[in-house]
Amino acid sequence: MASIKHSTDANGQSKYYVHWRDEKSGHGRRRIFKNIDEAAYFFWQKQNIELDCRTATWKGVDNSWSFQKLLMFFLGYQAGKLEKNIIRMSTYSKCRHDLLAVDGSILEKNILRISHRDITESVCPGCHRWIRSAFFLLEEKRLIAFNPVDRPVRRHRRPITIPSKETVRKLLDTAPRRERIACWLGICGLRLGEALAVTYEDISSEIIQIRRHIVNGVIREGLKRGVERQVRMPRELLALLDPKLFGSPQPLVSNSFTGAPLSINYGTQGILQKTLAEHGIRRFHHLRHFAVSRLAARGVDITHVSRLIGHVNIKTTIDVYGHLFCAPVDMDLD
Known part of the structure; x- marks a missing residue:
C-alpha cells in the first residue's frame, strides 16, 4: 500500500x-x-x-x-x-x-x-x-462495508420564494440594459454562475446553450452542477443583445469597461443585487423559481422542466417544485 x-x-x-x-x-x-x-x-x-x-486474494x-x-x-x-x-x-x-x-x-x-x-x-x-x-x-472502493460517521440530521427545506409576474415585469421595464439581460437569463432558468458564463458563441436567434460556469471571474468549460442543456431565446432578450458580437467570446453580461467576465459577487454584492432588492427580490435564484412556476402554469411536464433547468436527478425537481405541479382534481362522483 x-x-x-x-x-x-x-x-x-x-x-x-x-x-x-x-x-x-x-x-x-x-x-x-x-x-x-x-x-x-x-x-x-x-x-x-x-x-x-487488486486480485481475489486481497484481504482488505x-x-x-x-x-x-x-x-x-x-x-x-x-x-x-x-x-x-x-x-x-x-x-x-x-x-x-x-x-x-x-x-x-x-x-x-x-x-x-x-x-x-x-x-x-x-x-x-x-x-x-x-x-x-x-x-x-x-x-x-470496497475497502470497508460500513460508514461509522452518522448521517447529519436533515434540515427542513425552506419554502421557495416566487416573485409575482407584475414584479418581474416592472423589473424588466426599469432595470439597466445589462441587468435586464442578466434577469432574462435567470427567467430562462439559469443559475447565476451559468448566466455569467454565457457568451455570444453560445447563442443564436433561436437558442441559448448552457455549457459553462464562472469561477472567480473566469469562464470554465462544463457545469459545476447540473447538465448541459439548451433553452429557447426569448424575443425580448434577443432585442437587448448586440448583433455585431454574435459568434464572439464576449459574455452577454460583462464588465462595462473591459468586456471581461464578472464574478459571482455581481449578483450577491454588486449592481445586480441592488437592482433586484429595489423590486423586493432578495436573490437572483428567485428568478429561477419564477421560471419553473411559469413552466408549471403552462402545463409543461415536470420531467421536461427538470431537464430545462439542469437538474441531474428529477427527485430534486420534485422535492423543490413538486407542489407547483399539483393541479386541482375534480372530486365529483358524476
Missing part, C-alpha cells in the same frame, strides 16, 4: 514523503514534495493504482490505513476534483482547512477501529461531513 508522511528539514520547512510500490518492477519508490496539495494528489493517484491492481484494509492516511487520501481525491473543475477553489480550501485542523491521538488510530463517538469527541462538527464523505469513498 502507498503511504504519505510529513517531516521538516533543518530549516524548519515542511516536507512530504510519498512511498509506493512500482506496479511494473515491484520495487519501492519514493518522492518528496514541499506542498501538501501536490503530495496528497500524488498519493491518491498511486493508491488508486494499487487498488485497481491493513494496519497502514490510519485515520491520518484516510484524511490525506480524501484530500488528494478533492484535489483531483479541483483539477477537473468539478469543485470550486473555495470548496477545496474549506475542506483542506478542516482536514488539516484535525489533531490528537485519533490520527494514528486504524480506520477499522474508529466509531462515530471517536469522531464526535475528537473532530469539530464542521469537519464531520468531510470525514463521512471520506469513509463513503472507501465504501465505493
